[in-house]
Amino acid sequence: MPPLLQAHKLSIGYGGRPLLSDIDLSIEAGDWWGVVGPNGAGKTTLMKTLLGIIPALRGQIERRPGLSFGYVPQRGVIDDIFPLPALDVVVMGRYPRIGPCRPVTRADRDLALRYMERVGIAHLARKPFRSLSGGQKQRTLIARGLVPEPDVLVLDEPTDGMDLAGETGIMELISDLQRGSGRTLLMISHSLNLVANHAKRLMLINGDEGVFRTGMTDELLNGKTLEETYHLSVEVHSFAGRRFLFAHGSKDTKGKE
Amino acid sequence: MDFLRSVPILSDLLLVERNGMTFLDALPILQNGILAGVVVAFVSAFLGVYVILKRIVFVSAAISQISSLGVACAFLVAVFFGHHASEVKSQFLSGPGLTSVVFACVAAIFLARQVSEKRITRESILGIGYLLPAGLTLLVLDLLSAEAHAIEDILFGNSVFVSVDQLRVQVVTAVAVLLIHLLLYKEFIFTSLDPETATACGMRTKLYNRILLLTIAFTISVSIMSIGALPVFAFMVVPASAALTLTERLWNAFLLSVVFGVSAALAGFYLSFVFSLPTGPAMLTTAGFFLIPGGLRTLVQRWRLS
Numbered sequence: 001m002p003p004l005l006q007a008h009k010l011s012i013g014y015g016g017r018p019l020l021s022d023i024d025l026s027i028e029a030g031d032w033w034g035v036v037g038p039n040g041a042g043k044t045t046l047m048k049t050l051l052g053i054i055p056a057l058r059g060q061i062e063r064r065p066g067l068s069f070g071y072v073p074q075r076g077v078i079d080d081i082f083p084l085p086a087l088d089v090v091v092m093g094r095y096p097r098i099g100p101c102r103p104v105t106r107a108d109r110d111l112a113l114r115y116m117e118r119v120g121i122a123h124l125a126r127k128p129f130r131s132l133s134g135g136q137k138q139r140t141l142i143a144r145g146l147v148p149e150p151d152v153l154v155l156d157e158p159t160d161g162m163d164l165a166g167e168t169g170i171m172e173l174i175s176d177l178q179r180g181s182g183r184t185l186l187m188i189s190h191s192l193n194l195v196a197n198h199a200k201r202l203m204l205i206n207g208d209e210g211v212f213r214t215g216m217t218d219e220l221l222n223g224k225t226l227e228e229t230y231h232l233s234v235e236v237h238s239f240a241g242r243r244f245l246f247a248h249g250s251k252d253t254k255g256k257e
Numbered sequence: 258m259d260f261l262r263s264v265p266i267l268s269d270l271l272l273v274e275r276n277g278m279t280f281l282d283a284l285p286i287l288q289n290g291i292l293a294g295v296v297v298a299f300v301s302a303f304l305g306v307y308v309i310l311k312r313i314v315f316v317s318a319a320i321s322q323i324s325s326l327g328v329a330c331a332f333l334v335a336v337f338f339g340h341h342a343s344e345v346k347s348q349f350l351s352g353p354g355l356t357s358v359v360f361a362c363v364a365a366i367f368l369a370r371q372v373s374e375k376r377i378t379r380e381s382i383l384g385i386g387y388l389l390p391a392g393l394t395l396l397v398l399d400l401l402s403a404e405a406h407a408i409e410d411i412l413f414g415n416s417v418f419v420s421v422d423q424l425r426v427q428v429v430t431a432v433a434v435l436l437i438h439l440l441l442y443k444e445f446i447f448t449s450l451d452p453e454t455a456t457a458c459g460m461r462t463k464l465y466n467r468i469l470l471l472t473i474a475f476t477i478s479v480s481i482m483s484i485g486a487l488p489v490f491a492f493m494v495v496p497a498s499a500a501l502t503l504t505e506r507l508w509n510a511f512l513l514s515v516v517f518g519v520s521a522a523l524a525g526f527y528l529s530f531v532f533s534l535p536t537g538p539a540m541l542t543t544a545g546f547f548l549i550p551g552g553l554r555t556l557v558q559r560w561r562l563s
Contacts, residue, residue: 051457071457081310082450083505092447096458101440128505148458 003028004067004151004184005050010059012042012049018057019045019207025214027152027186032178034199034217035188038230042207043188047154050186070150074157075137080130086140087125090116093147115143119173135166142173152184153177159194167191171198196221196236196243204229221245273531280530286418287530293419293427293483294522294540298492300431301480302518303438304473305497306511311449316368317473317493319386320361321486324478326390327360328353329397332408336401353408354426357478365474369467419483430479434472445469446507484537488525491541492518495548502551517547 005027013019019042027033035043048054050061051069070093078089090112091104098104116122119139124132129140138158145153158174159167175198178185189195195202195217202220204213206229213225221243226234233248262268262281271281284291308317331353364386398405419427438445448455448462449469456462473493480489500513525540532539 048453048457053453053456068459069457071454073451073454077453078451079310079312081312081501083501083507083510084450085506088507089450092443092450092455093458095443095447096455096460098443100444104443131505144454150458154457 001029002064004064006062007050008060008062010049010061011057012045012054013057014045014054016057020205020210020212021058023059023212025050025203027184029151029184030182032185032198032200033187033203034195034201035186035203035205036190036192036195036229037203037205037207037211039190040207041205041229043203043205044156045207046203046205047156047186047188051154064151067152068148068150070145070148070153072138072141072145072153072155072158074160075134075141078129078137078141082129084129085126086121086129086132086136087112087116089129089140090125090143090147093144097148112143112147115147116140118146118177119143134162135169138162138166138170139173142170142177146177150183152186155185155187157188157190159189159191167194174198192226192234192245193243196245206230270527275530275533280527283530287526289419289421289424290484290536291523291526293424294488294526294536295519296424296427296431297480297484297489298496298518298522298540299515300434300476301489301492302496302514303435303511304476305493305495305518306500306507306514307445307449307469308473308493309497309501311469313470314494315380315383315387316365316470317477318490319368319383319390320364320474321477321481321490322387322390322394323364324357324361324474324481325486326394326397327356327358327478328482329394329401329408330360331356332401332404333397336404341404354479354482357482358475361474361478362471365470366467369463369470423483426479427483430475434476437468437472441465441468484540488537488540491544492522495541495544496521499544499547499551502548502555517544521547 003026005025007023007025009021010023010025011018011021012023023046035047037043045054049056051071087109091109094104094108094112098108113122113125116125119142121136121139121143124136124140129137132140142155142158145155155174159170162170171194174185174187177183185199187195187199199217202213202215202217204211204220204225209228209231211229213220213229221236223234223236226232226236226245230247235246235248237244237246262272272279275283308314335352368383368386398408401408444455444460444465445468448460448465452462452466477489477493480492496514496517497510499517500510503513504510521544522540525543526536528534528543529536529539
C-alpha cells in the first residue's frame, strides 16, 4: 500500500519566513502519530500545512488521491456567539461530503447522532454548543471530526486546559476510536506523558533549533532526543506497562530565556 | 381601501391626518418608498446575522463609505467631461449606481483578505477604509457644490420618494442575494464558524467568504441609494443584534431579525409620516426598541445566576 501522505523537502512557516525546512515525512494508513515539541516549535504550523490550511513555503506534499481529513481544532477557536445546538455543529462535518446547493438529509443527521453517541454526548444533541463544558465541547468537535468518516483525523491539543478526569476521558475515547476503526490519527499535544503512552509514532519538533525527528515512540523517547528537542534533562521510566517522564531543569539556561 | 377603513384599529391608524392628508390617502405616493424600505430591511436584517456573527460590523460601515465614494466619483468624472448633474442622475444605473456597486465589490474583495501583518491590525485597515473614503466624498461634494444636492440625494437616499426603476433594482438585488444565501447556507455557516476546519475538510473557504462579502457589498451599495446609508447600516446591525440575544437557534435568529427589521421599517415609516420626522432616523430609532426584550432577557439571566 502506498503511503497516505508524503512530504518531501517541505519548508513551513508564515509570511515567507521559514520556521522549519527540509521536512521529509511519510504517513501510512492506521498510524497513530503524536506531534510534540515546545511552545512555538511549529507543531500546529506543520499540521496546518499538511492539511492545506496554510501553503507550504517550499517542497512537495503528495496526498493519495481522494484522501480525506477530519480536523479537530482547539475548542477555543469556536466562537460562542453562534447560537447552534451541538448536533448542528457535528452535522457540519458532513457539509463537504454533501456538497454545495444540496440540503442536509435525515441520513446525515442520523449519522451525526450516531457519532455523538459514540463519543458519549448523544443526550446533549439539542443543547446549545456554547453552554457545554470544556470536555463536552471537545467531544462534540471530535464527533464532528469523525462524521465525514475521514481517512486521517488530526487533533490539535484535544486535552488542553482540561482537568485530570477530562484529560483521561478524552484520551481513552481517542484510543478506543483508533483501535475500533484503524483510522490514521495525528495528535498535537503539549503533554509528552500523554503522547508517550498512546501514540505509536512520534514527530519531535523544535523549529528554533531546526529539530524535526520522526520514528517509533519506543525509539525516540529517550533522554538524548528529548534533551535535543526541549533543552531539558528528561528521564524516561516504565512502570506497569506505562511510561513516565520526569524533567530535571534546563541544560542551557544561558541565552535561552 | 374600503375594507381597510372597516378594520377597527387599523382604520384608526391609517386615517391619522397630517397636513390635511390621511396616511391612507398618501399611500399611493409613498408606496414605492415603503416597499423599498421593507425590501431593504428584509435583506439587510437577514445579512446582518452574518455581519454580527462574523464580527464584521465595521466592514459593512467601510463598504458603505467606499460605495458612497463611488457615487461621488461618477459625478466628478461626468462633470469633468462637461455633463450636468441632472443628466448623470437620469442615467443612474449606468453611472453612479454602477460605480457605487463596483467600488463596494472591490472593497469587499480586498477586505475579505486575511491580514497577517503584525504592524497594522484589521481594525486599523477598516478605520482607514471608513475614514479615507468619507473624507474624499466630502471633498468631492465641496468641489461640485453646484451638484451637491443631486449627489446627496443619491448618497443619503430619499426614503419617501423612490423611483420605480430604483425599486425594481432593489427587488432584483434582494431576490438574487437571498437565493445565493439559500443555496449556499451550509457553506456560509461552516466557513464563518470555523474557517480552518472547513478548509481542512476540503471546502473552498476563501471563495465562500468572498461571495458572502460580495452579497453584503452589493446589498449595501444598492440599498443606500434607496433609503440612505444610516438606515441601511442600522438594518444590518440592530435587528440581528436584537434577534441573537433572544434565541439559541440560528434559523430563529434569521427569522426574528427579518421580522424585527421589516417591522421597524414599517413602523418607522408610519411614525415619520404621523410626527413629520425624517424617515431614516425614525426607522433606525424604531429598530432600537427591539433591543429591549433581549436586554431584559440578559438582565433576568444574570439576576438568576447571581
